[in-house]
Amino acid sequence: MRVGLVPGVWSYGLGSVSTVLAVYEAVRRAGHTPVLFASPHFRPVLDRLGVPAVAIPGPAQASYPDDPGTVLRLDDLLSRSAYADRDLVETVLAAQLRAFRAHRVQVLFHDYDLTTVVAGALSGIPVVSPVTWPDHRLFGRGSAGWAPLDTRALAAFRPALRRSRAPEPASLSEVLFDWSTRLVYPLTPELDPLVARHSTGEYVGQLTAAALDRHVAAGPTDWPRPGRTGVLAYTSGPPMDADWYYRHCLRAFEGSTVDVLIAAGRPDAVPPRVSPAGNVQLWPLLPLRDLFGRASALLCHGGRGTLASAVHAGVPLLVFPGDDPEREYFADMLARQGLAANCGPADWRPERLRELVAQAATVRSARTAAVAAVPPRAGPGGPARVVSIMQELTADPVRLLSRAS
Incomplete structure (x- = not known):
């Protein structure tokens, strides 16, 4: 099994790297082939950790928005990130489609990289998406603080989304939740007990890379x-x-x-x-x-x-x-x-x-x-469980329908 792994193009911290590398390590331990795809701002960390990566376009640096706002919605945050740039979205998406094809990727895992979700849907590659942001399509609707979505990032994705046969989504949160093949929650139910109420996924526990521990003091x-x-x-x-x-x-x-x-x-x-x-x-x-x-x-x-x-x-x-x-x-x-x-x-x-x-x-x-x-959890958890989900998806004899037109 050849697994493509992508830390988020817009992500800025070690959390995204650790989440993806945890699965990278588990894929290798299971005897499969991981291929990491990373944008330029992740290179210093990956080079220090000694992890090879296929270069894909992206910002030279990704910083947290100066004004993240007070709403818990993915679209609002992404609209204050590099994802609001239509040219960047198109460039990254085209590069990912070429790279995934060239490296014969069979299944994808990412950390809030929406172009990866779209690329997987357009090319028929199953996508396993970790969901940790407490943003669900029903979350916050009707509350006193509700306000219209910031749609700048969604507008940047529109040309790519319209190349799909799927109904046009009303938000990038909808893309993440509906276009992913499987959802996993890399946290405990105590951290976000609401996410499972609004989506179909599985709590897998923490995803933390051992590589970070081996290469630090x-x-x-x-x-x-x-x-x-x-x-x-x-x-x-x-x-x-x-x-x-x-x-x-x-x-x-x-x-x-x-x-x-x-x-x-x-x-x-x-x-x-x-x-x-x-x-x-x-x-x-x-x-x-x-x-x-x-x-x-x-x-x-x-x-x-x-x-x-x-x-x-x-x-x-x-x-x-x-x-x-x-x-x-x-x-x-x-x-x-x-x-x-x-x-x-x-x-x-x-x-x-x-x-x-x-x-x-x-x-x-x-x-x-x-x-x-607390008794130990039955069956594999964490990165090992993510790998077993990938094995289930790639072993399925029924080919997943592509959203490509």
Whole structure:
């Protein structure tokens, strides 16, 4: 089986790379052939990880929109991204169709790369789509905050969509949900219990690449020191970036019995920064999964992979989603279930941050026991389950009908 894997052209963070590489690794372990297709802004990360990729067009860099808005809808966000450029959409789509054909791709997996969904539909290649954005065709309709969709990205896709025999979709969310062959939810039901109410898919749990752990520093071996509370932090981009976390943790915990280990969410080759008292440290990207067992709490921005991993490990969460609507949604869902504190700007105050960490530390042992008591899930989960779905699709003797005209 030859599997094409595509991190999102518009995506900007390591989360998209990790999701796709997790399946890439599982495909190889199962004895199949993975082929990674990536746009230019992913090259530095992939080169450092030693992962080969077929180049496809895309932006030289992809940053998060300055004004993501407050609505939880995919079309609104994509309309503030590179996907609003019709020429780019047509260029990427044409390149993908050629590349998928040249590499004899039999099934596709992507991370919110809408051109991949369309290319698969037009060429008759089954597409497995991970769905983590809480945007469903029925989500939010009729609510007080409902507003018309931003259709700039949809307009950029119109020429390609009209080449299909399918009814013309009213949104890119509809394309993702209806044009994908199978949907998987790479999270736990606690993170988004609503997604399964509005679509037909399967919760497969976290998709995190081992390659990220193998190619980053292991971190300090003595963290936290005996008799101290270990606080792990994972940073995002500006304004709450690595420097922001370091400054605020320094004010709250410098010289205390709390050992803070901050992991910058980027694989920069820079030396660690250690506070004068030695108990607040800032490192480049670290293998979080190896550190969760030592942490009494996790401070983070609320990325889906980080949250899913922490919930799985039973680590109490202090989530600072900022103005990001997706992260705010996940933080709110977990807070309602007592699995996280959904934090705001006032919670960065030193006295409040100390209070939140103390509360998290008191529930850590109970949370660990609760996680240990959960019986293991029957059958394969995570990336292995995604591969088994791909095998089912490619083994089906009934050829999937192409949407191509």
